[in-house]
Amino acid sequence: MFLLSKASAQKPIALSWKLEANLPSEDNLHLGLGVAGPVTGYSNNVLIIAGGANFPDSLPWKGGKKKYYNKVYVFKKLTTQLKSIKATIQLPFNIAYPANCSTVKGIVYAGGENESGISSKVVLLNWNESKGQLAISNLPDLPEAITNASSDCIGNIIYVAGGETRLGVSGKLFSLDLNNVEKGWQTLHDLPEPVSHTVLVALNKAGKNMLYIAGGRCKQANGISDIYDQLFIYDVSNNSWTKGKSLPYAICAGTGTAMAGKGIIVFGGDRGEVFHKVEMLNAALQKALSEEEKKRIIEEKNKLLSSHPGFSKEVLFYNFSKDEWSRIGSIPFKTPVTTTAVAGKDIVFIPSGEIRAGVRTPAILSVKLSIKRK
Template sequence: MLIFLLMMMQTAEPVAAQQAAPVLQHWKLAADLTHAGAAAVQGVAGPITGVYDNCLLVAGGANFPDGMPWLGGKKVYQQRVYIYAIQKNAELLLERTGLLPEPLAYAAVCSTADGIVVAGGESAKGLSKACWLLSLSATGQLQTTALPDLPVATTNAAACTDDRYVYVGGGETAAGTTAAMYRLDLQAPAAGWKSWIALPQPLSHFVLLHRKQQGKHILFAAAGRYKQSNGLSAFSSKLYSMDVTSKAWTSLADMPVALSAGTAVVTKDGLMLFGGDTGETFYQVEALIQSIAQTKDAAQAAKLNEQKIALQSQHPGFHQQVYQYHVDSKRWKEAGRLPYATPVTTIAVPWKQWVFIPSGEVKAGVRSPYIISVKLH
């Protein structure tokens, strides 16, 4: 764990630089994903995470416990649930662990008053359209309630709630990246998911947020990526919003940089986006994979594969900048930097003035075992 902690800290900003961004305070590693009998600390990407009954739940996800994928390591989908009591100053105390009904990662997830909604995702069996509600009993035991299935099996989608409805959009289906959105009425869940206004473009690995503004329910969709006709991905710098009563998306100010797989929360002034993948290494690896598949020369394919392995094994990590969007000025600004290696492919969870960023991927194939917390000033 000490070696991993040093890696997490190696890109930290000097103290003076952190003080220059007072909007973010008290960064810390609040907890890690340990449990009784664990042989080693092992993080996950694509975890199910949210807050319910003053507890932070972190569950499922996927990792490579037996080695990096480019060296033959197999992706393993996890089932364990960690339940942390949130105490004063956002301290986390691991109360118990449990198991999901089955291993699952990369689901669309959001916290509601009734529990944490989990929609779709994937496992070793393939893409899923199953939906659950995770909650805790009066004695703190994990409870799982089935919800209606999504219309289409989807992974790497995003979700949010306006307290009455849960919205799920985008993601990857068997047919490719999608712009489809669906809505579930929490007051009448048996009616199932209904088609909603599609995103302006197909997107996966993006963020979907709800914010109440002047009595109106506004949805925001930002960042993400999608497959182009040439089979390669494009990363998005777009920010869109929708007043749910108008049922139409509006394009807002572009982000300072195109990002994928970052995390975000709603703030008093607007939105805050914590890092993400700029795609520099991703693009090169994806192009090499395509070239390897297309070449008929075994020697050339081996040479290209060596280049791919070198890129993946020397991955520099992800974008550490934090960006804030102000709804009044309609502008983005820099709000600081993560003082640890940036986790992507996870979900930022707000709690009062604090934000938790649990586990996630910090380099290609490398998962963080830590839960980062930060206070929004």
């Protein structure tokens, strides 16, 4: 059943939402828990969802241990539903929170993390439609290990921006030409600010290729993160950054997509109210002098996490011609964050993700975007 966001009914862009399918459990017999930070993208008419991480046994503040995966799920969009296709191959290693990008050559995922720490590995996934098989090949490693970065592509050139490294938050922008991988990754002009958990979207504006980076966050030395409302715009032709109109509020870990010839759309995200309080309590815990004080802080933090309300449901649109943001609707489901929006044919998928602290969703959402004619 499609749901039309009420707010979008008076807006120039209509949003038609649908719950397309759910990820199954590892044994494919039950409804799965879902994962945060999956490898995901579109290759030769199929949606790939793989890897990711969750807490299968217990919530993290109750002692639950994060588990990473390499399982691959394949879905094909039919007229009215997503059909699951059996995958006979797994990712070469467990991975979550990579930067994902769908290209004409396949899905590229770069960096991420697993039980061994942060990764610099880059992998290409390509679905062979005639054979019904997934081909996996390695690409050159990133210049440094990065997790929670963002990615998009222009033609055969992939861009990876920001993320978290072993030393802190990255302000780097890298590119790789899939037609000339022997050259490896190129280091471009630094981002205006180090940032992770951002939305990166590539667009062509008036014949010029541009990258748009919206929101995100940056953990500071004191353990408290700045959450950004900034929009940074990168001009590919002259390797330079400018600043666009700020978002209506600071947001991070959301998803986004391009609307060709119009601008970018940001779906949900974390406005950071609970996140900031938890960081403040973690900082206080480090300074606590007595066991009684530590116990009180831990109890307060656990109560805060247990009552997490979820994430922003608002959908924002940036009109690049007018350099302005507007609210165009809301997500009529629990909002997933720490995942990647995947643009298919006339539809955008938002697969799995985190819906509140420590909790994932198996839901694969879709939204059809259409321009309302006056």
